[in-house]
Amino acid sequence: MFGIYELTQSDPKTLQERALKLSEEAGELAQAILSATNAPGSEYKHHTLDDVREEAVDAAIVALSLLAQVSDTQEDFEAHLSRLMAEKCAKWREKLPEPVQSTE
Numbered sequence: 001m002f003g004i005y006e007l008t009q010s011d012p013k014t015l016q017e018r019a020l021k022l023s024e025e026a027g028e029l030a031q032a033i034l035s036a037t038n039a040p041g042s043e044y045k046h047h048t049l050d051d052v053r054e055e056a057v058d059a060a061i062v063a064l065s066l067l068a069q070v071s072d073t074q075e076d077f078e079a080h081l082s083r084l085m086a087e088k089c090a091k092w093r094e095k096l097p098e099p100v101q102s103t104e
Contacts, residue, residue: 008068029055
């Protein structure tokens with residue numbers, strides 16, 4: 001998936017460093033959302049929904065890199081990702097007020 005496993009293996013960050021990076025990216029995403037939605041005190045930053053999209057992807061990449069770092073191989077990474085995404089989305093779907101039909 002976009003070379004995330006290979007990039008992670010080439011990056012010397014520890015698991016703790018990568019987790020802190022995820023926190024940083026989540027903060028940047030929050031700032032972009034606050035600014036893009038004109039939350040009080042954040043109007044001066046002038047972020048747009050494009051900035052929100054970009055920061056969301058940055059956070060997603062780091063989160064996937066964490067999963068890649070705790071996976072032994074590319075195949076393990078992909079299997080964990082597929083299984084966990086299916087499980088977590090199924091749990092989310094169960095919590096929704098009206099069942100959402102899967103488009104898969």
